[in-house]
Amino acid sequence: MRKNPVAGALLFMCLAWSALTAHAQGAIEVMNSAEMEQQIKTADGKVEVRRAPVKGAVPGTVVVYTTTFRNTGNKPAAGVVIKNPVPANTTLVPASAFGENADISYSADGGKTWAAIDKLKVKTADGKERPAGISEITDVRWSLRGELGAGKQGEVGFRVVIN
């Protein structure tokens, strides 16, 4: 099977549009989607990953959450920070958080404190700290470096596996 790039892009836009609820407050329009990834072997033996609406997601299925944003205003937006909780009944896939030009940090306490993945800690019952496990990550945060110029857009996201 060969991927038609135009059809693929069109499909993705339609999927994105129909699967989400968009909130256009102020200058940045933001959308959030849940999709499945499908791995398809092409004729030349390469594995291609495509996204599709979530359907038949049984435990073990990987779901990709993507937050897409665009500055619809005529001035740049500063201090853009996206936060997205790891949904209940799912576990973050290690090293799956993506987002260009963004510093990614994590929380294991519902978004109260944030740290880089290798510095994230949880408090044990006796008050001591230990490194957080992947299943203990509750939230992911992306802090965009610099401004988001007028008309500019981007996307960030992560993958989870359904418990």
Place this chain on the structure above:
Amino acid sequence: MGSFVGICAACRWLGAWRGFCAVVCAALLHSGAWAIGTPAGTQIPNRATLEYVYKGKPTTAVAVSAPVVVAKLINPVLSWQDLAAVPVLAGEAARALTFVLTNTGNGTETFQIIRNNTVAGDVFHPVTSTVGAIYIETGGEPGLQTSGPHADRLYVPGVNDITLAADASQVLYVLSDIPGATGEGARGNVSLEARSTTPGAAGAAPGTAFISASNPHVPVTPSSVAVVGLTRGQAAAVGGYMVHGVLVTLDKSVANRRDPTGGTQVVTGTELTYRIVLTVNGTGTVQNLTFSDPLPGGLTYKPGTLVVDGVARSDAADADQAAFAAGVVSATFGDVAAPAVRTIEFKVLVN
């Protein structure tokens, strides 16, 4: 990504099913265990927030994704429980094989049970017993009871198909008569099969998804479906019988109970009389028949109570061929020709 324009309902389905099996299969193959998976029908919502400063004004935007609805995984597993071929005699009636059906999916599912007596490769074909083909363990006492206070329920396809919650198991008994003219050492097998009653699920390729309108356990929404697991919505297991020329059966029971106040409560100090009946059936001789019964921790042997075939025996390991030593009651009978019955009785005290 280009423009955000273009709402296209048809596009939503375009490609949604193409390659879908591959996705689910990948999920199935990469997930080792679903035994404690998220229950079918669970909704997984997600809400992202975006904060920014525009023209000096801090603003927050929120975007909510369509909730992911966890689909029902249909994945029965059936296993034969007898440790080895069940020893039987030629011509014996109503002999049971024990199976366990387990729902390793994440939602309640109903299964139909089918037996097949003509399994290729065996020496004889067991016959469905006139007592009943399949029993469901419902009586609360391990082992098959076809009557009495702990009687198990006869299975009738389409009437009492087996409905199991996620992770639940059901013991099933397959009851067979053994043909009369069957030689010693012959093996006869029965295959038991459990099939999902979700229409089309049994036998479907792993990853096949159904919008299961007929299934009350899954709400019908575009993202809510039942998915066939690696066991193809069905499960099968083969169990077998082995014909012996002569067969010893053991029946152990508590023949009498007497508590310290003269009643029959099982309390500290209650005296239990155990009776073991060894029955030698068939044609031929059993060689070197011995019996041994290690007592569990909660019981203490009452000295001088060992009786074999109605005759009191000493506890010492001596010429009377019965003894109690190191917590084990034992008796030896040497070669015993069928038919024969041997009875062992002894008393213990509950600690």
